[in-house]
Amino acid sequence: MKSEKDFSLDEKIEGDSIFIGDLPLCKFLLMNDSNYPWFLLVPRRAEIKEIFDLSEGDRKQLDFETVEVSKFIKSSFNPEKINIASLGNIVPQFHVHIIARYTDDISWPETVWGKYPYNEYKGTQSDDLLKISKSFINKLKN
Amino acid sequence: MKSEKDFSLDEKIEGDSIFIGDLPLCKFLLMNDSNYPWFLLVPRRAEIKEIFDLSEGDRKQLDFETVEVSKFIKSSFNPEKINIASLGNIVPQFHVHIIARYTDDISWPETVWGKYPYNEYKGTQSDDLLKISKSFINKLKN
Numbered sequence: 001m002k003s004e005k006d007f008s009l010d011e012k013i014e015g016d017s018i019f020i021g022d023l024p025l026c027k028f029l030l031m032n033d034s035n036y037p038w039f040l041l042v043p044r045r046a047e048i049k050e051i052f053d054l055s056e057g058d059r060k061q062l063d064f065e066t067v068e069v070s071k072f073i074k075s076s077f078n079p080e081k082i083n084i085a086s087l088g089n090i091v092p093q094f095h096v097h098i099i100a101r102y103t104d105d106i107s108w109p110e111t112v113w114g115k116y117p118y119n120e121y122k123g124t125q126s127d128d129l130l131k132i133s134k135s136f137i138n139k140l141k142n
Numbered sequence: 143m144k145s146e147k148d149f150s151l152d153e154k155i156e157g158d159s160i161f162i163g164d165l166p167l168c169k170f171l172l173m174n175d176s177n178y179p180w181f182l183l184v185p186r187r188a189e190i191k192e193i194f195d196l197s198e199g200d201r202k203q204l205d206f207e208t209v210e211v212s213k214f215i216k217s218s219f220n221p222e223k224i225n226i227a228s229l230g231n232i233v234p235q236f237h238v239h240i241i242a243r244y245t246d247d248i249s250w251p252e253t254v255w256g257k258y259p260y261n262e263y264k265g266t267q268s269d270d271l272l273k274i275s276k277s278f279i280n281k282l283k284n
Contacts, residue, residue, distance in 0.1 A: 050216065050224055052209050059209070063201050067194050074192065081234065082192055085227035089243055089251035092223065101231055109231035114252045 006046035010093040013042065016118065018126060021137045025061040026096075028069070028137060033118040034125060035107070037077050037100040039133075041065055048094040051086065066096060072136045073100045083111065148188035152235040155184065158260065160268060163279045167203040168238075170211070170279060175260040176267060177249070179219050179242040181275075183207055190236040193228065208238060214278045215242045225253065 009027060017029040017040055025045075031038035043062060048054055054062065070082050079100035086096050099112055107115045121129075151169060159171035159182055167187075173180035185204060190196055196204065212224050221242035228238050241254055249257045263271075 050212060051226060052213050052216070059205055060202070063205055067201070070192060071194050074194070081230050083227070083229045083231070084193060085225070085229070087225045087227070087253060088223050089225070089253075110256045111229060111231075111253055 004044045004046075007044045008046075009042060010091050010095075012091050013040065013093065013095060018121070018130065020130060020133045023065045023068075023137060023140065025058060026065050028065075028133070030126065030129060030133060031097075031118070032120050032126075033112075034121050035116060035119045036102075036105055036112060037073065037079075037129065038112065039069055039073070039098045040095050041069065041098065042093065042095040045094075049088065049092050050094070053094065062096070066098065068140055069098050069136075072133075073098060076132055076136070080108075085111075087113065146186045146188075149186045150188075151184060152233050152237075154233050155182065155235065155237060160263075160272065162272060162275045165207045165210075165279060165282065167200060168207050170207075170275070172268065172271060172275060173239075173260070174262050174268075175254075176263050177258060177261045178244075178247055178254060179215065179221075179271065180254065181211055181215070181240045183211065183238040183240065185236060187236075191230065191234050192236070195236065204238070208240065210282055211240050211278075214275075215240060218274055218278070222250075227253075229255065 017031050020028045020030055026041040026043050029040040031040060043054060043058060073082055077100040080103050081101045083099040083101055086094060088094060101108060159173050162170045162172055168183040168185050171182040173182060185196060185200060215224055219242040222245050223243045225241040225243055228236060243250060
């Protein structure tokens with residue numbers, strides 16, 4: 001299993017997102033784009049680029065965390081569809097996008113990537129979102 | 143567990159792709175777009191829209207099949223990056239895209255969706271690709 005100690009979050013991901021908290025495997029982040037409730041999971045493992053670089057145990061945990069975040073998104077935001085993707089063409093550090101999509105969001109039914117500039121949260125705009133996201137991970141831990 | 147007997151492949155997916163074969167859980171398809179080696183996995187389960195609609199056992203198998211297809215793509219096509227995504231904004235039937243991406247492909251580093259019209263395979267163009275893809279699933283079965 002790849003170790004956690006050599007992991008550090010990619011600088012671009014860090015700059016584009018807001019830290020919510022740590023799940024057992026992944027950093028759980030909110031993309032700083034108020035166009036969509038857009039979350040990221042980043043396994044705290046060094047040198048992971050492709051899905052097969054993760055151990056089977058880590059993949060099982062990633063599946064669990066992906067499903068729990070997806071259920072949280074469904075119950076909290078009731079989107080039309082959840083988009084899940086690991087791309088990495090720009091940032092090769094393995095990360096998973098989990099995004100709530102609505103028929104009236106600005107990119108529907110297209111994908112969110114490269115479509116519009118990030119519409120950053122201002123002032124207290126992200127407070128409620130961060131509060132329920134943190135409440136979700138606290139429940140998951142207990 | 144959702145049953146297989148009520149499953150039928152979405153008509154749009156069927157029209158946009160070429161059938162390669164059946165893995166234990168998923169239909170394995172080649173997208174009819176020669177711009178990229180672009181594959182699909184579609185679990186043969188009725189009424190699956192989101193990842194959490196699949197049972198835990200099916201998700202474990204989906205993870206296995208996704209990883210095996212990704213390894214096959216890596217070893218056969220040596221891409222710069224593999225893109226994996228379940229979107230479903232246009233076709234809600236749950237399906238996973240697994241795509242070989244290159245720094246000189248026409249959409250790099252952007253995503254492939256909605257970027258260019260499909261560049262359909264003509265005549266025998268897809269023969270080699272289908273041959274190695276079928277050889278891969280035969281090896282996986284044995």
